[in-house]
Amino acid sequence: MNMFERQPPTAPTRLSHLWGAIKSDKLALLALCIFSFYCLVALLAPFLAPYDIDNPAFMDLINGELPPVWLGGDAAFFLGTDVQGRDILSSILYGTRLSLTIGIGAVLIQLCLGICIGLLSGYLGGKLDAFLMRYADIQLSFSTMMVAIVVLAVFQSMFGGAAYQQLAMLMLILVLGVAEWPIFARMVRAGVLAEKDKEYVDAARILGVSRSRIMFRHILPNTVSPLMVIITIQIANAIVAEAALSFLGLGMPPSQPSLGALIASGFDYIFAGAWWIAVFPSITLVILIFAMNLLGDSLRDHLNPNGGWR
Amino acid sequence: MALLTVEHLQVDFRLRQQTLTALYDISFTLSPGERLAIVGESGAGKSLLGYAIVNLLRQPGYISAGAIHFHEQNLTKLGSRQWQQIRGKKIAMIFQDPMVTLNPVLTVGEQMVEAIRAHQKISAQAAKQLAIHKLSQVKISAAEQRFEQYPHELSGGMRQRVVIAIAMLLNPEILIADEPTTALDVTIQAQILHLLKQLCEEQGVALILITHDFGVVSRIAERTLVMYAGRIVERGPTLEIINDPQHPYTQGLLNALPQMALAGQRLNQIPGHMPSLGEHPSGCAFHPRCPYATEKCRWQRPRPIYSGISTVACFAIEELLAETNLEEGDDNHD
Amino acid sequence: MTKPLIALQQIEKSFRGKRRGHWFNWLKPSPGQDIHALNGVTLTVHSGETLCLVGETGCGKSTLARVLMGLVEPSAGEVHYRGKRIDQLSEQERMPYRRQMQMVFQNPYASLNPRMTVYQILAEAIKLHHPSYGRQQVQDSINELLTSVGLPLDIQDRLPGEFSGGQRQRIAIARALSVEPEFIVADEPLAALDVSVQAQVLNLLMDKQQERGLTYLFITHDLAVVEHIASRVVVMYLGRICEIASRESLFSQPQHPYTQALLASIPRLDSLDNAPLQLEGEVPPPTSKPSGCSFCQRCPLVNQRCYEEVPRLLPQRNGSMVACHAVEEGRAWK
Numbered sequence: 001m002n003m004f005e006r007q008p009p010t011a012p013t014r015l016s017h018l019w020g021a022i023k024s025d026k027l028a029l030l031a032l033c034i035f036s037f038y039c040l041v042a043l044l045a046p047f048l049a050p051y052d053i054d055n056p057a058f059m060d061l062i063n064g065e066l067p068p069v070w071l072g073g074d075a076a077f078f079l080g081t082d083v084q085g086r087d088i089l090s091s092i093l094y095g096t097r098l099s100l101t102i103g104i105g106a107v108l109i110q111l112c113l114g115i116c117i118g119l120l121s122g123y124l125g126g127k128l129d130a131f132l133m134r135y136a137d138i139q140l141s142f143s144t145m146m147v148a149i150v151v152l153a154v155f156q157s158m159f160g161g162a163a164y165q166q167l168a169m170l171m172l173i174l175v176l177g178v179a180e181w182p183i184f185a186r187m188v189r190a191g192v193l194a195e196k197d198k199e200y201v202d203a204a205r206i207l208g209v210s211r212s213r214i215m216f217r218h219i220l221p222n223t224v225s226p227l228m229v230i231i232t233i234q235i236a237n238a239i240v241a242e243a244a245l246s247f248l249g250l251g252m253p254p255s256q257p258s259l260g261a262l263i264a265s266g267f268d269y270i271f272a273g274a275w276w277i278a279v280f281p282s283i284t285l286v287i288l289i290f291a292m293n294l295l296g297d298s299l300r301d302h303l304n305p306n307g308g309w310r
Numbered sequence: 311m312a313l314l315t316v317e318h319l320q321v322d323f324r325l326r327q328q329t330l331t332a333l334y335d336i337s338f339t340l341s342p343g344e345r346l347a348i349v350g351e352s353g354a355g356k357s358l359l360g361y362a363i364v365n366l367l368r369q370p371g372y373i374s375a376g377a378i379h380f381h382e383q384n385l386t387k388l389g390s391r392q393w394q395q396i397r398g399k400k401i402a403m404i405f406q407d408p409m410v411t412l413n414p415v416l417t418v419g420e421q422m423v424e425a426i427r428a429h430q431k432i433s434a435q436a437a438k439q440l441a442i443h444k445l446s447q448v449k450i451s452a453a454e455q456r457f458e459q460y461p462h463e464l465s466g467g468m469r470q471r472v473v474i475a476i477a478m479l480l481n482p483e484i485l486i487a488d489e490p491t492t493a494l495d496v497t498i499q500a501q502i503l504h505l506l507k508q509l510c511e512e513q514g515v516a517l518i519l520i521t522h523d524f525g526v527v528s529r530i531a532e533r534t535l536v537m538y539a540g541r542i543v544e545r546g547p548t549l550e551i552i553n554d555p556q557h558p559y560t561q562g563l564l565n566a567l568p569q570m571a572l573a574g575q576r577l578n579q580i581p582g583h584m585p586s587l588g589e590h591p592s593g594c595a596f597h598p599r600c601p602y603a604t605e606k607c608r609w610q611r612p613r614p615i616y617s618g619i620s621t622v623a624c625f626a627i628e629e630l631l632a633e634t635n636l637e638e639g640d641d642n643h644d
Numbered sequence: 645m646t647k648p649l650i651a652l653q654q655i656e657k658s659f660r661g662k663r664r665g666h667w668f669n670w671l672k673p674s675p676g677q678d679i680h681a682l683n684g685v686t687l688t689v690h691s692g693e694t695l696c697l698v699g700e701t702g703c704g705k706s707t708l709a710r711v712l713m714g715l716v717e718p719s720a721g722e723v724h725y726r727g728k729r730i731d732q733l734s735e736q737e738r739m740p741y742r743r744q745m746q747m748v749f750q751n752p753y754a755s756l757n758p759r760m761t762v763y764q765i766l767a768e769a770i771k772l773h774h775p776s777y778g779r780q781q782v783q784d785s786i787n788e789l790l791t792s793v794g795l796p797l798d799i800q801d802r803l804p805g806e807f808s809g810g811q812r813q814r815i816a817i818a819r820a821l822s823v824e825p826e827f828i829v830a831d832e833p834l835a836a837l838d839v840s841v842q843a844q845v846l847n848l849l850m851d852k853q854q855e856r857g858l859t860y861l862f863i864t865h866d867l868a869v870v871e872h873i874a875s876r877v878v879v880m881y882l883g884r885i886c887e888i889a890s891r892e893s894l895f896s897q898p899q900h901p902y903t904q905a906l907l908a909s910i911p912r913l914d915s916l917d918n919a920p921l922q923l924e925g926e927v928p929p930p931t932s933k934p935s936g937c938s939f940c941q942r943c944p945l946v947n948q949r950c951y952e953e954v955p956r957l958l959p960q961r962n963g964s965m966v967a968c969h970a971v972e973e974g975r976a977w978k
Contacts, residue, residue, distance in 0.1 A: 351838035351839060351840060351841075352838055465926045465927075465929075466701075466926075467926050468926065495700035495701050495865065495927070496700065496865060496867070496906060496909045496910060497700065497905060497906065497909045497923045498700075498926055499909065499911075500908075500909040500911075501923075503911075522838065522839060523839075523911070524839075524911075525868075525910065525911025526911055528911060529911050562840060563839055563840055566839055566840050566842065566843035567839065567843075567868060568843075568846065568866075568868040568869050568871065568872035568873075569868050569871070569872075571872065573871060573872050573873075573891065574850075574872070574873065576847050576850065576851075577843040577846055577847050577872070578843065579840065579843035579844045579847055580840040580843070580844075581844075583808045583810055583811075583838070583840070583841055584838065584840075586808075
């Protein structure tokens with residue numbers, strides 16, 4: 001309706017708009033709080049954890065398989081210990097730190113690759129576009145997990161366990177990052193195609209603004225809104241993928257356990273009575289993924305211009 | 311006997327924090343077969359008025375006061391079941407963009423037959439005959455062929471003709487046209503306006519034409535309402551309003567047209583711009599842009615009075631009338 | 645005769661139509677239906693004049709502007725600026741000409757980057773063409789520009805979304821003026837604006853022309869605007885020029901049948917009658933290059949020769965140039 005299109009949008013900056021929307025949406029606010037809490041915990045893990053996991057004294061078989069405090073365990077180990085006597089709370093704190101690092105790192109790689117390729121593909125068009133997009137299709141047709149399993153298994157057998165233990169985190173970030181860039185590239189390309197014929201791009205060209213500046217300064221800022229949604233969901237996906245790989249023994253080594261590796265190491269003892277070794281990391285992981293997806297959904301609702309009136 | 315009477319209509323928008331009024335105290339009448347134009351710039355509320363009449367206001371807009379009488383029926387009190395008997399059948403509407411009305415995945419014919427058979431119990435064959443007849447009435451050549459085509463195969467002008475044919479299918483009594491020619495080229499615009507006028511004259515349909523273009527108004531309408539910021543500021547016969555506009559806003563609007571200035575000279579512009587919803591000034595809404603504004607205009611709202619030419623809501627005109635000792639006409643005199 | 649500022653010679657531009665085919669033949673695209681937007685346009689623009697380009701949708705007027713500005717490359721033909729050929733220049737070589745030629749776009753809602761503040765929009769242009777400017781100099785020129793287009797200085801940190809259409813168009817004009825060009829292409833700069841705001845923007849454009857001695861190529865479909873500001877007028881139809889004439893002779897003695905029909909279709913405020921002269925049909929899609937006159941399908945004066953031979957632009961007695969066999973042969977109106 002005419003009257004509404006003319007009404008000047010108040011609060012034009014994207015962040016303040018989003019913040020306003022999230023503030024009024026209780027569920028989104030909760031999800032944001034949970035996510036921030038996880039990030040905080042991950043950052044401060046060395047200070048928060050009761051034990052330093054790198055300390056050789058951390059592992060003490062005497063304390064093996066102690067149940068959580070409220071089930072009659074030792075007060076020094078709030079969530080109990082695993083078979084090797086490691087404090088589960090400390091392991092979870094460090095594991096969260098690792099999982100989040102891998103998730104965010106992988107998505108950063110996806111984002112960089114995706115933005116550059118998407119911008120080039122969309123703005124320059126032609127054969128480059130056709131080539132890159134067909135390549136993306138081919139890559140997407142292999143499942144990420146399959147690629148990751150193959151690459152990591154080959155790497156492990158080629159360089160041996162010792163080298164792998166050192167490089168595991170870097171490899172996971174790289175593999176997960178490189179495997180899923182097409183998702184971002186496609187999204188960016190779609191945005192670029194919608195924006196590049198707009199008159200403001202023509203105006204910039206007429207002024208003689210360089211191509212790279214047009215791409216990064218003019219077009220990119222107008223295509224990032226939908227990216228924010230996938231960023232959150234992709235971080236969750238990367239964390240889940242990492243957990244799955246670790247569970248299969250292809251991810252983080254037991255000496256530097258991520259949440260997935262913790263679950264894997266505790267899995268054998270679930271039916272032996274020591275359920276807490278696997279269950280607490282699982283709960284941690286599920287809550288994190290749930291909050292991320294919730295956040296992604298509410299971002300989608302609020303950033304979608306067609307999603308209702310303002 | 312009026313066909314449509316709008317009385318003190320008010321439309322509000324209920325937002326999260328506040329309720330904004332978009333249309334204030336709108337009253338007018340429409341006689342059978344009359345062609346009425348509603349003129350204003352974007353933000354004046356003219357489209358909103360059209361939507362309000364056919365009950366197509368979208369959330370959060372709603373009619374908060376007033377009445378719309380159509381044949382003794384108060385349209386504001388009808389339920390959605392009763393509206394089906396009126397909208398499309400008695401009151402039809404066409405929009406600026408024909409694709410709002412046309413479904414891109416159905417042929418022109420399918421849409422027309424569907425519309426007919428939704429309201430009348432006739433055979434598909436008879437419906438097709440009727441549809442083709444209506445298509446030829448809107449001067450579509452090779453109507454049988456067009457009947458089989460999809461909307462995207464037609465040109466802009468042709469689509470608008472099809473939309474008019476669909477609107478006229480059930481012989482409505484009122485046709486509301488919201489900027490029907492704005493998206494079209496001048497030569498096509500001339501054709502469509504001519505067609506609309508002809509249809510109204512031949513079939514006795516009353517027309518409400520919503521537009522921003524005085525040129526269009528002058529071609530087709532007998533009577534004109536000028537709207538500004540949700541209010542009717544002037545109404546009267548089209549010719550009189552164009553030749554001798556009374557309200558300062560109407561004067562400004564007409565004087566701003568390039569035709570009104572000598573070639574190469576500066577145009578007579580109205581300073582400022584239409585206030586947006588929620589920023590409507592107190593008193594006379596036009597006073598911040600009005601060359602004759604006085605202190606009174608800032609705080610008091612002028613009532614519509616008959617100036618001898620048209621009915622105007624303006625204190626300057628009121629004073630002028632008082633000075634020349636003219637009898638004040640009654641408010642409803644049109 | 646002085647050298648023209650800009651000379652276009654036999655410009656042709658066709659766009660590849662949609663290709664049909666599968667994804668695997670992306671290396672060897674199959675030919676689709678091409679769109680012929682411009683078919684041999686020859687035109688000169690003289691320094692200091694306002695050349696108006698008139699025509700309906702699809703006549704190629706916007707494509708012409710884009711070719712002129714180097715946004716698209718012509719398929720054939722040459723563009724000269726002060727005698728230098730500029731259509732084949734690389735981005736680097738074009739930079740000096742970018743300072744001379746600027747463009748104002750139709751839709752002020754799309755022509756300003758919604759994520760850049762007014763300051764950023766103007767500073768980008770200034771810094772690009774004056775790399776030596778310091779912070780203060782950039783700020784000074786921005787202040788000067790904003791003042792000269794009638795905008796307050798305190799709006800610099802706001803985003804385009806906060807402004808009305810008229811204010812946005814002022815910002816767009818300020819951006820075009822920021823590099824101090826001598827030639828500005830205005831592509832329907834008023835089409836998206838309200839009537840009262842149109843007058844403001846038109847006045848601004850005329851003021852700037854007087855102040856800075858600008859040359860305009862003004863593209864519009866609004867003949868009232870043309871009559872007001874043009875010094876010469878070019879009428880285009882389906883990628884070809886029909887008539888080039890001075891404003892006086894075009895409006896007093898239109899020669900080409902299309903020009904006459906166009907003039908007759910302008911809604912005049914002084915008469916309630918419909919145009920006596922109405923064109924039948926609509927502009928055909930520019931998919932096939934017509935072998936004869938492009939107007940032959942709608943022309944009332946058409947004969948066999950018009951279908952077979954492309955008419956050439958020939959000088960007439962009153963100084964205008966007309967491409968029409970009927971005018972050449974002196975065929976009379978029916």
